[in-house]
Amino acid sequence: MQVLQAGSHKLLLLELDTDHVTALANQAGFQARLNDGKRVLSVELSAEDRQAPLLLFDAADPSNLGWFSRCQFYVDAKTGAVLQTPIHIANMRDRSGRPVPNIVKLQITKELPSNFRLPGRQAVSEQVVYTVLHHFLQALVSVGVGICGTGVVRPLTGRLDDPAGRN
Numbered sequence: 207m208q209v210l211q212a213g214s215h216k217l218l219l220l221e222l223d224t225d226h227v228t229a230l231a232n233q234a235g236f237q238a239r240l241n242d243g244k245r246v247l248s249v250e251l252s253a254e255d256r257q258a259p260l261l262l263f264d265a266a267d268p269s270n271l272g273w274f275s276r277c278q279f280y281v282d283a284k285t286g287a288v289l290q291t292p293i294h295i296a297n298m299r300d301r302s303g304r305p306v307p308n309i310v311k312l313q314i315t316k317e318l319p320s321n322f323r324l325p326g327r328q329a330v331s332e333q334v335v336y337t338v339l340h341h342f343l344q345a346l347v348s349v350g351v352g353i354c355g356t357g358v359v360r361p362l363t364g365r366l367d368d369p370a371g372r373n
Contacts, residue, residue, distance in 0.1 A: 207331055209320065216320035220292075220332055222247050227314075230336060234343035245317050250298070252309040253347065259307030261345070262295075263364040265352030277350045279342055284357035290325050291338050292318055295351075297360050305360045310346070314339065 208219040224240050224247070231238035231251055241248040253260060265280060279288055286294040292315040297305035314335065322330050324338060345351050353359055 210317075218318045218320055218322065218330055220314075220316045220318070220330070220335060222314060222316060222332060222335065226336060227339065230340050231343060234340070235347055236343065245315065247314040247316060249312045249314070250309065251312060251343070251346075254308065256308050256347070259362040260310060260347065261350040262310070262359075262362040263350055263352060264361045265354050267364055269364060277345065277352050279345050279351045281351060281353045281359055282357075283353045283355040283359045286357075286359050288342060288351075289354075291342070292316075292322070292330070292335060293339065293342060295359060297358075297362070305362055307362045310362075 207221060210217040210219050222242075224242055227240060227247065227249060228238050231249065235256065236251040236253050239250040239252075262281070265277075279291070281288050281295055286296050288295055294313040294315070296311045296313075298309040298311055300306050318330055324330060324334060328334060342351070350363075353361055
């Protein structure tokens with residue numbers, strides 16, 4: 207990890223190991239395709255062998271109360287940001303525009319403000335990001351990740367259509 211000074215702004219530059227990220231994805235049951243950019247690490251994750259969809263669900267739907275009560279990650283549907291992490295998520299879509307149930311795309315931000323803190327006010331380091339990523343990938347396949355609101359990120363499991371009368 208490096209600290210960059212840009213005028214009055216300090217940034218943390220994470221030096222993420224692509225082999226380690228690939229190994230974490232493989233441990234969780236994903237095949238990973240990585241694109242290492244200057245500011246973000248893009249990861250396309252596919253769970254081809256998985257019969258059920260990834261556990262990305264609408265947190266506001268009352269029928270998902272069981273998942274909601276045990277999930278530890280939430281996604282802002284408008285931006286795709288996984289709350290309190292340097293991770294963003296997006297659906298992969300098929301030719302007709304529907305989300306593919308076993309493929310998602312992640313972006314891990316490598317440039318963070320120096321005051322960025324993870325849950326529990328934990329300081330950021332590569333090891334902490336690897337741990338958060340590992341837990342997030344496990345949540346996608348076993349516990350569930352809640353989507354808050356409506357926007358560009360769509361649920362892959364639970365009720366997939368918009369309930370009538372809901373704003």
